[in-house]
Amino acid sequence: MRNLWIFISRYNAFFxxxxxFSTGIYFTIKNNSYQRSVTLNSSNEIVGNAxxxxxIFKRYLNLGMVNDSLAAxxxxxxxxxxxxxxxxxxxxxxxxxxxxxxxxxxLAAKVVKNSITLRNNVMTINKGSFDxxxxxxxxxxxxxxxxxxxxxxxxxxxxxQSLLHKDTKISVTLKKNNALGSLxxxxxxxxxxxxxxxxxxxxxxMYMGDTVxxxxxxxxxxxxxxxxxxxxxxxxxxxxxxxEINLFNDFSTLQYVYVVKDKKAEEQKALESIVKxxx
Numbered sequence: 270m271r272n273l274w275i276f277i278s279r280y281n282a283f284f285x286x287x288x289x290f291s292t293g294i295y296f297t298i299k300n301n302s303y304q305r306s307v308t309l310n311s312s313n314e315i316v317g318n319a320x321x322x323x324x325i326f327k328r329y330l331n332l333g334m335v336n337d338s339l340a341a342x343x344x345x346x347x348x349x350x351x352x353x354x355x356x357x358x359x360x361x362x363x364x365x366x367x368x369x370x371x372x373x374x375x376l377a378a379k380v381v382k383n384s385i386t387l388r389n390n391v392m393t394i395n396k397g398s399f400d401x402x403x404x405x406x407x408x409x410x411x412x413x414x415x416x417x418x419x420x421x422x423x424x425x426x427x428x429x430q431s432l433l434h435k436d437t438k439i440s441v442t443l444k445k446n447n448a449l450g451s452l453x454x455x456x457x458x459x460x461x462x463x464x465x466x467x468x469x470x471x472x473x474x475m476y477m478g479d480t481v482x483x484x485x486x487x488x489x490x491x492x493x494x495x496x497x498x499x500x501x502x503x504x505x506x507x508x509x510x511x512x513e514i515n516l517f518n519d520f521s522t523l524q525y526v527y528v529v530k531d532k533k534a535e536e537q538k539a540l541e542s543i544v545k546x547x548x
Contacts, residue, residue: 373490375409375527376400381426385461385520390433392417394526397425407488407529414495414518415439415452415483416526427528433461433520440486441466441495448473449484452495452514461520464496469510475501481514488531 378394396402408416408429417431430437432454439452450469458465466481479498485491500513 372532374530374532376402376530378402378427378526378528380523380526383520383523384431385433386459387433388459389435390431390520391420392429392431392523394427394429394528395425396528397423397427399424401530402427402528405488405534406531407490409489409493409527409529410518410523411525411527412518414516415489415493416518416520416523418488419528429526431520432464432516432518439489439495440484441481442484443469443473443475444480444482444492446473447484448475450481452481462516464514464516465511466498466514467509467511469512471508471510473510475510475512477501479512488529488534490529 376396378396378400380392381395382393384390384392394408402419402422404419404422406419408419410416415432417429417434417437419427420430421428432439432452435455437454441450441452442448443450448469450466452464452466454464469475475498477498477500481495481498483489483491483493483495494517496514496516496518498512499515502510502512
């Protein structure tokens with residue numbers, strides 16, 4: 270307390286100046302309408318700018334929630350669109366269907382971990398068994414392209430075996446003629462924008478610029494865009510054709526994905542398990 274009084278007495282002139290100066294400003298503003306209006310306008314502008322900056326900061330903090338909401342809404346719309354405009358691969362026409370009878374539905378999930386530099390890349394999403402996620406489900410990109418398959422599932426999380434994995438193989442076709450092949454990333458390739466279509470029958474003609482899409486076999490819906498052929502006649506040790514493709518999907522920027530729920534997956538799996546391999 271003694272030091273406080275010493276400090277005040279030492280700087281009393283400064284404190285008296287502050288008191289008289291503040292008092293003078295107060296009476297000037299109070300007794301003069303012009304100064305009062307200028308002060309009010311200035312203070313309102315300052316407060317308004319402060320609130321505006323605060324709102325911008327709040328909107329920034331809420332971007333995560335907004336993105337989650339938009340991703341969920343997009344998943345719902347994609348599911349409804351898929352149910353209303355299912356493609357008949359035999360006639361390549363749109364078949365009207367009801368939402369209740371559709372085979373596929375989409376569930377939006379946020380990527381919480383992603384690897385792209387390894388030989389076997391795996392990512393983690395924030396949805397699990399409580400959300401209906403199960404092993405083997407297909408995963409798509411919000412923009413274009415396939416992502417991979419659900420591998421391991423916990424209550425609230427799941428891992429995805431990425432397309433950028435040596436053991437991932439996805440059934441695809443050439444969009445122009447429905448010729449079947451297999452999409453793989455392996456064979457020493459570490460380029461995340463490049464993959465290969467293999468096991469194409471050797472009588473099929475493939476050209477640069479041909480579009481590759483999913484075949485509909487397996488867990489993926491048909492006609493999902495995958496990439497374009499950039500190099501044909503890739504050498505292999507079998508009697509099939511291979512080609513190099515540029516992927517539409519950019520794995521380095523993935524923040525959200527869509528998990529595909531196939532309504533008929535269990536029924537198909539049960540039926541196919543009846544057939545013996547050597548029959």
